[in-house]
Amino acid sequence: ITIKDIEKIRKFPNACKDSLGRLRVGAAVGILDREPRIEALLAAGADVICIDTSHGHSAGVIKAIKETKATFPNCELIAGNVATGEGAKALIDAGVDAVKVGVGPGSICTTRIVAGVGVPQMSAIRDVCKVAAKHGIPVIADGGVKYSGDIVKAIGCGASSIMIGGxxxxxxxxxxxxxxxxxxxxxxxxxxxxxxxxxxxxxxxxxxxxxxxxxxxxxxxxxxxxxxxxSLSASILQLMGGLKAGMGYTGCRSIPELIEKARFVRITTAGLRESHVHDVIITKEAPNYWID
Structure with a gap:
């Protein structure tokens, strides 16, 4: 351990590291030509592999999961995306270690409009988590996060982690x-x-x-x-701050506790409008809130 290592530990106490103190790294592959890619990625030190497609509940993905697990039995494997409990069950039965949820919630995704297919993200998370929880499989909520409060809601609905792009x-x-x-x-x-x-x-x-x-x-x-x-670090600081605030409001000290304790209340359009800034003109932007 060097002085630089100590400085990093002090500066980034929540960094996700392996037993050797290295940052954990994941890599995504498709279902085509995946074996040589996975072999090279694992040899390079990747901690987890994700078989990433727009439609995870398909014969090709299920076959790819089974073959990958047979060839690389010690590989931590994520697969997706799915939006239903049935889709999650199919991937779990095939042998995945985690399921990724989200069909069409992304800010730049048009799948629900072009293909007419998809499930609102909170509903998808809820349905998938009901199935995944029975098998002890973690769920990754992929897409649909606009504010830090959306992270709190997704985890409260059962997701173990969040995937963010926009x-x-x-x-x-x-x-x-x-x-x-x-x-x-x-x-x-x-x-x-x-x-x-x-x-x-x-x-x-x-x-x-x-x-x-x-x-x-x-x-x-x-x-x-x-x-x-x-900077990315400033954005993450705000997102983590919002998550911690949400956990504080709900009296939760850990992610599993938030999943267990969170309660959801149906609100009206008027309630949603009231939840946002209203009856005022914003003169100075906040780092964690904006209106389209």
Missing amino acids: LFAGTEESPGETILFQGRSYKVYRGMGSLEAMKMGSRDRYYQDDIEAPHKLVPEGIEGRVPFRG
């Missing part, structure tokens, strides 16, 4: 190009289902790997811009 798309560390528009900085953000991403190689995630002509691709996402939000 909220981090505007940070310095994101790969999107920084652009200026009407005097303000933005970052380019595109979904994996966008036409440009499909052209670059994500088409197999949407089962269109056999389509070569770009004009024949059917995108399930868009490309846009999001406001520049500064």
